Amino acid sequence: MEKNPERERNQIMQACTEHGLALDTRQIEQLEEYARLLESINRSINLVSRKEESSLLIRHVFHSLLVGFHYPFQQGEKVLDLGTGGGLPGIPLAIAYPETDFLLIDATGKKIDACREMITTLGLKNVHAKKIRAEELTGLMFDVVLSRQVAPLRKLCRYAEKILRPEGLLICLKGGNLEKEIEDALDSAQKNNGLPSDVVQHPLDAFDPCFEEKYIVIAYR
Template identity: 40%
Template sequence: MPEQDIQDSAELITAYFPDLTPAQKAQFAALAELYHFWNQRINVISRKDIHALYERHVLHSLSIGLCYRFQPGQQVVDIGTGGGFPGIPLAILFPETQFILIDSVGKKIRVVQDIIYQLKLVHVEAWQQRAEKLPAACCDYAVSRAVAPLPVLWQWARHILKAGKENGLICLKGGDLSAEIRDCGCQPVIHALYPLLQRDYFQEKYLLFVPV
């Protein structure tokens, strides 16, 4: 795995995903300029984190792709996408999967729509919408990053997920999750991210999968 001293750039992504196409590499490289441009106008990423865009936002989002492989034609909804995470990095990684990125904040969705346009991501849509307003059984997976406690996320996600043994909610979380898991009443599969990524930032970061 890459060492800690790899600089925060698109090269960090290539180190973990060496089979990216030239087009995918170019799309990941373009993220830095796009997010720096928009973050000067709308605070879509914490200003204390913008210097670590690739590690704390892009690679964190892509950790989902180290654990789960979305298939061509599958539908993935990103709940509370904010500035486009994890949806945009995942859409670059899985160019034949359909993504819908939703958030209730219109100005964030407008940023996400522009980034989608600039990257020419034709299989991605961004909507100003709440998860509870989506139609039932509209997606194979729901993904989310640091949006809400697990019981709330599961309440939002379970009605939009299609039945299927591999379908479910995938969420990125940090810290002590015992209370959230207890209150959810479900039994998620838990992946610790530090063994996968071997970088200090991920020492208390986890990926949770809740099957339908």
């Protein structure tokens, strides 16, 4: 699909305004710059699928922002982006919520190096990137754990329940038929008295045709 930056920018601004996520001119510029950096670095490091580069701003950046339509991040909250890859969804959300603290983790050093480079270039102060596996995190607790299609929900819940505060949430961006995946996570939680006690699934196809069969999945304690 041919790029149309003005159309994409207007689409993002309109949707965000309608859903109470007010972005100023500087934030829009940072989101666009992040998409350009992601595209540039992706030529040498596999951060996102290259067949989708024609619409990075919509398919990846806007996709990440949709989390904020269902959970308004608060000042001072601690958020973990688990398996961040190229900084998704953490970097777009850090741009949109400058008063929230984000930690991006991934086990691949090259991806974390790329995230650090982009964070520095964008001048972001509320987001940091660290090369570490989720199971290696100790002594840290978070209000929200984010994930973008990196593992089955059951496995993500197992990681998250150890590092989430009592009222914390696991929020995932996922695609496809999730009925069995959600059922497995709920069954496992019931047997082990763990996360989740409930799961809510929000379809995203109304925002753009490229989000068909894509969902935000929120797992509650």
